[in-house]
Amino acid sequence: MRYFLTCIILVLYTAQVYAQQPTGVKAGDTPNDSGGNITVIWDYPEPYEGVKKITYTIVVGESENGPFHGAKYSAANLQSSDPGTFGHGEETSQKLFARVDEYTDPTDPSKKIAIENGKTYYVQVIAHLPSGESFPSAIAAAEAYENFFNRTKTNNFIIGTIFSLIILISIFLAQKRELFIRRIAGLEALDEALGRATEMGKPVLFAHGLASMGSVSTIAAVNVLSRVANRTAEFNTELRVANNDPVVMAVSQEVVKESYLNAGRPDAYSEDSVFMVATEQFSYAAALDGMMVRDRPATNIMMGYFYAESLLLAETGASIGAIQIAGTDSYTQLPFFITTCDYTLMGEELYAASAYLAREPKLLGSLKGQDIGKAVLLILLILGTLLATLGNQTLTHIFTAY
């Protein structure tokens, strides 16, 4: 009888240990990184009353037989908290993971040793119960290495490639047949605005906004500047380009100079026409407002990325009666431009401006590609909304950025 009871107690204890011991422990390189990191995965424990009070520690050793040292790791989370790495499957809510990048130096516990690439480490997960008992898992081996592709960005890569191909195919097709491009009022009015400045004998003022040359909107603004400079050279109208970034200024000087050269009017180009105003936002706004009030340009062109200075510039321009054409992809400033300017290029129209003004088939093809891309996105948006309403998240997951 005593033997029987002892056996039962031993079986129950073993079952208890088995239930508390972390199971399904796997370790491997952390994907999508530059190495020096190991991901440890183990099963979420079977549900019971105290399951949420279990805490875990991870130990790392350089040999399978130990010694093991405390690891520095990210908090243990369910895999479902990182869908970029683990996906959206149901099993992700039944697995825990943690990432280890350092462990305690055995010779000096105050120091940490970083995980090295290409070296095998042995990892153990220890579960600590509220009762104070600890249950170590089986040992798992892992090796960290550098990755050549960030798989969490696969959707971004595929979608970006598809849209790029649509645009490139449109550019190719545009050379073979004429394309219809919708009318953009602000750009149609550009010649009229420059003509007005010519008739009045007053200058055209061009402002770039505050973004640096690294911003696509500034690049688009410089492209528009090139077209504007071509026209002002042809019309023999004074052009003033006010900058707040020295790199943008240097690029603009070259662009305007080349445009005057190409228009056959190199003599009309003045180095002083493209100048630096101020690098500070409101100093820039104050200086430009002063120029507007003193010089009274007939046309103000504001293209690029603007912040709070947009209304200061546009309202001053409106008060002097200048024709104002603005273009920005900063949607917070669009309402200010729409209310104060005669014409406003909204968002993508800024990027389209240069191509639209050039009327060159290849450039117009890219605009067509943009429109096709938008149509595709629109269809996908409607489809995704319908599917999500029906409880299917597939499209939502495909278009989620990680």
Place this chain on the structure above:
Amino acid sequence: MLFLRRTLPLIIAFVMGMIGILVFYIPHSGAQALEQELTKWDRIVAAFAMVLGIYSLMRLHWGRVRRQQAGWAYSFLVFVGFTVMFVLAIYNDGQGPLSPQVIDSGPFVWMFDNVQVPADATMFSILAFFIASAAYRTFRARTPEAAILLVSAIIVMIGRVPIGALISDWVPWLSQWLMAVPNLAAKRGILLGVSLGAVATALRIIFGIERSYLGGGEE
């Protein structure tokens, strides 16, 4: 000569553009190091360009002072401000020009905090009056669109102040709905177009289709 003026910049734009795209997807330390290196180049170019910027600023204002153009006294103040701040930056709160710039005390910081910052704040505060005058012009309900804008603006404005809730609980709710549904939908629509436009512009430049940034357009 044409190679230096046209072909070489196009090759540089293509190579740098492709590097920029690829390093976004490659987490390898080599790719990341390359990206950091290019960022350093950018900073070095920006530092040299700043010298050009200062030269341009001085040249512009010196011309005005020399010709005694309208408002030339303001241009003179540019030189005064530049000289004072330059000397104070060199003085560096007594540490000299070779020490790291002192950023929490000293006359340079005092001048910045007590001249530049209040001047900026003054310009910013003017915005409130400009918003009022722009709103007045826009909200004259001459067209159906302007009328919709006027009604929406009134609802949003009243819904965001305590009196809105006093009038009716529906006013703050409607204000919130206008911001969260039609306004957000329009914003997202613009953002989608902007993103595709940015991709198209980048492709045009990387593949040398858009050359107007080199000046003069296509050939």
